[in-house]
Amino acid sequence: MFKNLKKERIPALLNRLPLASGIFSALLGLVVIAGWHTHNITLLKLFPSFEAMRYNAALGFFLSGIGLISAYLDLRRHARICAATVAAIGLLTLFEYIFGVDIGIDQLLFKDTVSGSFPGRMAPSTALGFAFTGLSLLLIYSPFWQRQRSIILGLFGSIVFSVGFTALFGYVTGIAAFIAWSEFIAMAAHASAGFVALGAGIIAFVWRDSEAGEMGALRWLPGIMGVCVITGTLMLWMVAEAQEISHIDQTVSSKTDTVKDHIQDQTTARVLALVRMANRWETQGRPARAEWESDANLYLEHYAGLSSIRWINPSLKTQWSVSKKEDLSGLDGVLGHESDLYWALIDQGKRREAVISQSAPAAGGERSLTASVLISRDGKGFEGFISGTFNANELFDSVLLHEVKDNYSVAVYNGNDELYRHSGKTFEENSRWARELSVGLYGADWRVRVWPEAELLNSLKSPLPNVVLAAGLSASLLLALLVHFVQTAQKRAVAAETANFALGVEVAERKRAEAEVQRHARELEHEVAERRRAEEEVAKKASELERSNSELEHFAYVASHDLQEPLRIINGYLQLLARRYKGKLDDSADEFIDFAVEGGKRMQRMISDLLTYSRVGRISDFTHVDCSDLFDRTVPNLKASIEESAAVVTRGELPRVLAIEQQLEHLFQNLISNAIKYRRSDTQPSIHVSAEQRGDEWLFSCSDNGIGIDPKYSERIFVMFERLHGKDQYSGTGIGLALCKKVVTNHRGSIWVESRPGAGSTFYFTIPLHKV
Numbered sequence: 001m002f003k004n005l006k007k008e009r010i011p012a013l014l015n016r017l018p019l020a021s022g023i024f025s026a027l028l029g030l031v032v033i034a035g036w037h038t039h040n041i042t043l044l045k046l047f048p049s050f051e052a053m054r055y056n057a058a059l060g061f062f063l064s065g066i067g068l069i070s071a072y073l074d075l076r077r078h079a080r081i082c083a084a085t086v087a088a089i090g091l092l093t094l095f096e097y098i099f100g101v102d103i104g105i106d107q108l109l110f111k112d113t114v115s116g117s118f119p120g121r122m123a124p125s126t127a128l129g130f131a132f133t134g135l136s137l138l139l140i141y142s143p144f145w146q147r148q149r150s151i152i153l154g155l156f157g158s159i160v161f162s163v164g165f166t167a168l169f170g171y172v173t174g175i176a177a178f179i180a181w182s183e184f185i186a187m188a189a190h191a192s193a194g195f196v197a198l199g200a201g202i203i204a205f206v207w208r209d210s211e212a213g214e215m216g217a218l219r220w221l222p223g224i225m226g227v228c229v230i231t232g233t234l235m236l237w238m239v240a241e242a243q244e245i246s247h248i249d250q251t252v253s254s255k256t257d258t259v260k261d262h263i264q265d266q267t268t269a270r271v272l273a274l275v276r277m278a279n280r281w282e283t284q285g286r287p288a289r290a291e292w293e294s295d296a297n298l299y300l301e302h303y304a305g306l307s308s309i310r311w312i313n314p315s316l317k318t319q320w321s322v323s324k325k326e327d328l329s330g331l332d333g334v335l336g337h338e339s340d341l342y343w344a345l346i347d348q349g350k351r352r353e354a355v356i357s358q359s360a361p362a363a364g365g366e367r368s369l370t371a372s373v374l375i376s377r378d379g380k381g382f383e384g385f386i387s388g389t390f391n392a393n394e395l396f397d398s399v400l401l402h403e404v405k406d407n408y409s410v411a412v413y414n415g416n417d418e419l420y421r422h423s424g425k426t427f428e429e430n431s432r433w434a435r436e437l438s439v440g441l442y443g444a445d446w447r448v449r450v451w452p453e454a455e456l457l458n459s460l461k462s463p464l465p466n467v468v469l470a471a472g473l474s475a476s477l478l479l480a481l482l483v484h485f486v487q488t489a490q491k492r493a494v495a496a497e498t499a500n501f502a503l504g505v506e507v508a509e510r511k512r513a514e515a516e517v518q519r520h521a522r523e524l525e526h527e528v529a530e531r532r533r534a535e536e537e538v539a540k541k542a543s544e545l546e547r548s549n550s551e552l553e554h555f556a557y558v559a560s561h562d563l564q565e566p567l568r569i570i571n572g573y574l575q576l577l578a579r580r581y582k583g584k585l586d587d588s589a590d591e592f593i594d595f596a597v598e599g600g601k602r603m604q605r606m607i608s609d610l611l612t613y614s615r616v617g618r619i620s621d622f623t624h625v626d627c628s629d630l631f632d633r634t635v636p637n638l639k640a641s642i643e644e645s646a647a648v649v650t651r652g653e654l655p656r657v658l659a660i661e662q663q664l665e666h667l668f669q670n671l672i673s674n675a676i677k678y679r680r681s682d683t684q685p686s687i688h689v690s691a692e693q694r695g696d697e698w699l700f701s702c703s704d705n706g707i708g709i710d711p712k713y714s715e716r717i718f719v720m721f722e723r724l725h726g727k728d729q730y731s732g733t734g735i736g737l738a739l740c741k742k743v744v745t746n747h748r749g750s751i752w753v754e755s756r757p758g759a760g761s762t763f764y765f766t767i768p769l770h771k772v
Contacts, residue, residue: 019072021201026065028194032058036110044114046189050171053188055110057122060089060130061194067137068201076141087134093127097184115185123187129163129195132156136202154206161199162230167192230473248433248452248460256435256450259403259410263448266399267441270303270388271354271371277309278373278386286383289320296322299388305395307368311375312385319384356444367392367419371442396420407456412439413447433457625661627654627700631689634668638676645685647676652690655698657767663743668702670736671763675704680758696769697749703762709755717753740765 032053035043044052067082092105106112106120113119122130136156139149167187277295281287287295296309300322308323357370372387396412396419404410404422412420434451452460578593631651635642642649649672657664672687679685683705691700709717718741744751744765755761 017204018068018201021197021204022065022068022072024065024197025061025068025194025201028190028197029058029060029062029065032190033062041114044188050189051123051186052114053191054106054115054120054122054126055112056089056093056106056108056120057126057130057188057191059109060086060122060126060133061191061198064130064133064137064194064198067134068198068205071137071140071205079137080141083134083137085134086130087138090127090130090132090134093122094124094131096121097124097127118185121185123185123191125163125167125187126191126195129160129191129198132160132163133195133198133202136160140205150206154203157199157202157206159199160195160202163187164192164195164197164199168196244460244462248457251460252433252435252450252452255404255408255452256437256448259400259408259450260437260439260448262399262403263396263412263439263446264441267356267395270306270390270395271356271373271442273299273303273306274309274371274373274386274388275354278375281375281383281386282377285377292320293322300324304398305390305392306388307391307394308389310387310389312372312387314382314384354442356442367417369395369419369444392419397422404450407453409451409453411449413449414444419446621660622658623661624656625659625664626656627664627691630661630665631668634665635672637669638673641673641676645676645679647679647685647687649687649689651688654689654691654700655693657698657769659747659767660743663746667740667743667765670740671702674736675702675706675761678704678706678761680705680707693769694766697766698769699764699766701762701764703760705760708757708759709753709761710757711755714753714755718751 032043033055034040036055036058041048041052063082063086067079067086070076070079070082089105092103095101096103096106106118110120133156136153139153139156142149168189171189171192277292277299292311299309300306308321310318310322311320313319354371354373357372369390369392370387371390372385374385375383377383392412396410400410400422409423410421411418434449436447436449439446439448574593574596581589581593628651631654635649638649641647668689672689675687676685685704685706687702687704689700689702691698693699718737740763741751744767747767749766749768751763751765753761753763
């Protein structure tokens with residue numbers, strides 16, 4: 001592939017760049033592999049805060065470098081093996097990321113004890129770079145896409161270069177969005193440098209492989225410039241997107257912290273009110289019921305969400321209660337079924353703390369919460385609990401609605417139990433923007449989940465990333481077109497200069513060609529004259545041959561016709577002699593007379609058949625003949641022989657053809673009479689005539705179950721006067737099949753037989769197809 005390179009037109013540095021890139025990549029991979037085996041973290045990370053290059057990635061760089069060096073040295077087998085391995089490493093790792101599976105290749109060769117997340121697995125951007133590197137090296141010697149190979153290699157090399165340059169730019173500028181994709185691991189710093197080298201080496205390979213040297217390499221300049229601009233555009237777009245995502249994350253996280261703080265503050269204020277009631281009881285003794293109920297009513301009015309306050313006596317029965325609702329059924333014995341809560345209250349009471357119970361169903365499908373404070377007076381022992389019941393919806397509505405309004409949705413959970421939900425216009429609790437925090441209050445383990453509504457997201461999002469992307473793509477297209485137009489103009493200038501030179505050469509060549517054409521024209525005129533003379537000679541010979549054939553046919557007709565009369569006289573007198581002198585002469589004389597009579601009759605039949613044969617030689621007008629009707633008219637002519645032999649003669653559907661009707665009738669008649677004549681003595685004769693269309697002709701067949709014919713005589717039977725049997729076995733002159741052949745020949749067809757002795761015969765003949 002690289003034998004005929006015009007190296008003198010390629011800069012020396014550019015010519016050696018693929019080799020230098022291969023050496024750099026192979027050494028990079030080898031050094032990191034050595035770092036893994038020697039546990040040298042510096043070789044893996046360069047800096048402690050950087051991401052470590054995985055073992056598979058180091059192996060990929062080593063094999064990519066060896067493959068690029070092998071391709072440079074035209075070691076095709078080595079290059080293909082390295083390329084296939086590198087492509088497999090990259091594609092299989094991408095498969096793991098895309099489908100979320102682990103197929104066991106990450107730590108197949110070396111146990112990763114250094115990396116945190118995804119041990120042993122390279123970054124998705126690294127896997128993408130190796131996939132395109134391996135495919136590029138495979139494509140260098142691929143027998144496919146010969147014409148498109150250079151542009152595909154240039155595109156792949158640009159992608160590999162862009163993958164490495166993007167990550168390298170991220171390390172230089174400190175922008176993490178360029179280094180890692182989303183939540184996945186980041187590309188190692190030295191891996192980004194390796195891909196920059198590999199991409200440059202592949203692009204240099206395209207340049208080096210260009211058939212037209214520098215101008216050929218410049219053909220790919222528009223694409224390379226476009227890819228570079230697109231890469232820069234993607235960088236800016238990623239920065240804008242990262243900043244926007246960070247801004248949304250900070251806004252939602254700040255709101256989640258605010259919601260959590262409000263829940264803690266407002267819930268604590270309500271529980272402390274119950275604690276104050278318990279403290280007054282402990283310090284001042286049991287209050288009068290009216291006084292206690294008055295204080296409880298004040299708390300109910302002041303704290304939204306607080307639906308009832310109760311004093312539960314030491315026997316765990318509700319003694320006093322105040323509620324916003326008149327129906328207090330179901331409040332008694334609440335703690336009697338919550339032994340865990342009881343002991344929690346005892347324990348908390350010892351530490352002078354309140355306890356919030358698990359949620360319980362309330363009226364209307366809502367949830368209720370109970371906050372309880374133990375009353376323990378020194379010297380007088382345990383006197384029960386002050387218990388406050390909260391309506392979860394009312395509690396959290398009063399706490400949160402002024403915070404979230406229509407911009408956010410909020411859900412509060414107690415374990416797996418949902419306490420509260422405020423949803424806006426859209427329900428996207430599993431949105432990527434949702435944030436969740438734990439709220440620990442008085443033994444309760446709550447979780448608050450906050451996510452923004454679509455309208456708020458739209459207001460937080462900026463059109464800048466899309467504008468940057470659209471502008472960058474447009475700029476890359478315009479730049480590519482501009483470079484293309486400049487190159488086109490240069491090519492046209494070179495082409496015009498070349499065309500002028502070629503035109504001068506062509507003018508000289510055309511003059512020489514015109515002289516050559518004139519010489520050939522003179523030779524052609526001479527040849528045409530000779531051909532005309534030859535054609536006239538051929539026409540003259542053809543005319544003479546036609547006249548000769550006509551005279552021969554006329555002679556045969558006249559001769560056979562004129563011989564009939566004297567032959568009839570001879571036969572007549574021989575028959576008269578046989579009748580009058582039968583038995584009056586000796587036996588030899590009678591036998592001689594019989595021989596003479598039989599010979600005369602046979603001679604008469606031969607002359608008659610010869611006359612028929614000569615008539616068939618005359619080509620008369622062709623007409624449209626319905627072969628079915630012709631067959632039905634021909635069979636009655638053979639009625640005597642058919643009845644004598646008890647033969648069965650049938651036909652299939654026969655076509656309508658352009659033919660000489662009388663000759664076609666002779667053909668059918670001779671074939672059928674032959675089939676009857678050469679029948680087997682122990683079998684009833686059966687003859688069937690059929691036809692089918694084969695291409696541009698009709699194929700007729702006449703099948704019988706007679707004595708059959710040895711295949712070695714399949715040509716001889718069509719010769720005039722040829723007989724395969726003696727005249728004492730089968731009568732005839734041996735001219736019938738010759739007559740059939742002449743009829744078929746007159747119709748520009750062919751005739752043949754397929755047969756075996758004792759198995760019957762099938763005669764085939766063709767007539768050209770003429771649509772009627």
